[in-house]
Amino acid sequence: MTAPIETTESQAGSQPESVLKGVKASQIEGRSLGRIAWNRFKRDKVAVAGGIVVILLVLLAVLSKPIQAMFGLDPNEFHQDLIDPALLSPKGSWGGMSWDHPLGVDPQYGRDILSRIIEGSWVSLLVAGGATLVSVIIGVIMGVTAGFYGGWADSLISRTMDVFLAFPLLLFAISISASLQDGAFGLSGLPLRIAVLIFVIGFFSWPYMGRIVRAQTLSLREREFVEAARSLGARGPFILLRELLPNLVAPILVYSTLLIPTNILFEAGLSYLGVGIAPPQASWGGMLSTAAEIYQADPQYMIVPGLAIFITVLAFNLLGDGLRDALDPRSK
Template identity: 80%
Template sequence: MTAPIETTGAAAEAQSEVVLQGVAGKRIEGRSLGRIAWIRFKRDKAAVTGGIVVLLLILVAVLSQPIQTVFGLDPDAFHQDLIDPELLAPKGAFGGISWEHPLGVEPQTGRDILARIIEGSWVSLVVAVGATLLSVAIGVVMGVVAGFYGGWVDSLISRLMDTFLAFPLLLFAISISASLQNGAFGLEGLPLRIAVLIFVIGFFSWPYIGRIVRAQTLSLREREFVDAAKSLGARGPFILFRELLPNLVAPILVYATLLIPTNILFEAALSFLGVGIAPPQASWGGMLTTAVDLYQVDPMFMVIPGMAIFITVLAFNLLGDGLRDALDPRSK
């Protein structure tokens, strides 16, 4: 059995230089919190798939008009020659699916379903994103102010949140949308309906995110960096927008991502009830409304817009869950 060879003197110094050269040859880089979150997010295959679907939906919604122009799609064109005059159902199998109409045509009217799905995508996205931005903006400001200042300010804003949460939102949205159908605020037609939906959905749903932001702010205001900012002479507005808000980006982003599918479903429900987007403008909820009356004639007409809503909501939920796990792994 041989004893270990000890390196001393010049040999040890030479070995240290070799190790240092190897370390210097391989550059060590630090990872930011954003990069670490991105690495976690990429490992979640379901979240990545949901993100890809969301990006495709956004591209289809933004480029809906060019797509229809390039492929010769017209969501309002009637094709009565494709409808059986006796059954009022599309001719052929599976709702009249063909190369010219990949998803078939509507019963009675013969309008192309693919064109109306593409046309309805931007309506759902504009309403959902607009309502989400409005509710997030109001909820974040109210929640941060209530959580940071506390006292009577917190009590006042909290009671205001309780008041808004007590509103029957669906009935209130139906009454407002129905009363403003003819024109208001210098708007009429489709722009008015979209503006009313964004206002009703966004303005009356801000307490949900307001409560989340308030709870996070109550915890953050006790941290050392807030005390350090106060000791340096920073005032309330500076601490709110320069110290607290950057630390609230993660929960706000996650909740906003999960709120968008909820607003998509709400817009579809209002259109389904006849107080949302009015025909002939295509919307997924409006297509479901028409499909209810024609379900016996062509069941596929109900399946396609229903699947469009299902896939969109599922993709946003998967993306939101992935962002939550990536930004806050302790929440698993």
């Protein structure tokens, strides 16, 4: 009589589930695509570091007002007693750095640089995030429509993208921002400027997202699961919402994280040119614009907001690269 063969843990992976005995459920549990992508992402330490920095920046922007109230910071409070009237520069060394002002003060009015950096964080992230949301919504709708239906719809939308891509965005942004400074659409002041920046940047940058979504849709519409849905009688809207869009989440998410730093730089550039966020509201681009005029008096006033923009853009780029590698390892 032959003795029964015992199944070891090393052999468990090659045995059918119906004959497994004494094997833990965790050893045969399947993993979802999201979990596999998360495991890939965790192994990329650089991308994880970028994600941590992004989370901290978002928390800083959301909690900027409570943080300032907690520590008694006021980004627009003048400290003329900290400015040397003869040299027109902060008293002391390193731009007037002290325990009360860890990053120093600006040479014009003695305003605390740290509080202005914190105040400018929510402005930059709000404009960049809002503009990215607008461009993603329009780009996904246009890209999916063009890629799925094809024909005259594809031709019309593609030519519209070409027109938008050839449009002088910077000149248009400067002109419309300058013309709407007093008031429009029931808004005025800072809310108006933020709304104009979100509209201009988001509305004219959607073709970049639209092209990527269109290319992905052209590839997905020929896949077997789409043909299977058609054979079962599914119509176009159902296929778009239930079959194509879930498979487009990964490229949309990745490109969105790469689009945010571009919008941050664009907002900073407009504020630097004086047609973005108007003073006395603090913004990183506005601080750079002021620093360009007083660079010789206090170079630190340019370095600090420049580093803030650099770290933010770098963190979002690292996060986007990590998400791309995790969600689509074949892109490496």
